[in-house]
Amino acid sequence: MTNDHSSPDRTRPDLDDATVEALGKLSEALETVDQARGFLYAFHQLTGKxxxxxxESVDLFEKAGATDLAADLDRDLVGRNVIADRWTFQIVEDFDAGYWGAFRDYDARARDELAGGDRHVFEARMKQRERTQGHPRHEAGPSLADQP
Structure with missing residues (x-):
């Protein structure tokens, strides 16, 4: 299915409910993976910090005269791999290139094949159901034609 974006209706009435629900669930799953990716980047940054x-503690232990402890910390922990053979930047790169990349590709494929690339059709239908028609600040727009 393709969409020429000429319809102002973001709810895509041409799509059946099962397709819209499946697209919405896949989008929700990707958003959850995106959130997990954010935590992974936070882990990367916190581990580096x-x-x-x-x-700094190694330097302070040396100044305090605890040279054996400083040497052991420097040898065993400074620059240590956080998991086998990897620093956190390598974990992030593997995640992005592998799992996250594949997830994004399948989300785009599903939207392209089933909804002409349109995003958030499930949410557009929810908005249409839940808004108060005619009430200020409850407008339906913008239309698909207004989207970049």
């Missing part, structure tokens, strides 16, 4: 703080 922890390593810099660890390096």
């Amino acid at each position: 922890a390593d810099r703080l660890l390096q």
Whole structure:
């Protein structure tokens, strides 16, 4: 199915409910993966910060005379892989190139094949159901034709 975006109706009445629901569920799943990706990036940044703080503590232990502890920390923890053979930037890169990339590709494929590329059709239908017609701040727009 393709859509020429000439209809102002974002609810895509030409699509059956099962298709719209399936597209909505896939979109929700991708949004959840996007949220998980954000946590992964936070893990990456926090782990890097922890390593810099660890390096500062090593310097302070050396200044305090705890040279054996400083040497052990420096040898065993500073720059250590967080999982086998990987720093966090490598985990992020693997996630982006693999799982996240594939998820995004399938979401785009489903939208392209079934809804002419239109996004958030499920939500557009929900908005139409839940808004108060004729009430200020409850307008239906913008239309598909107004979308970039």
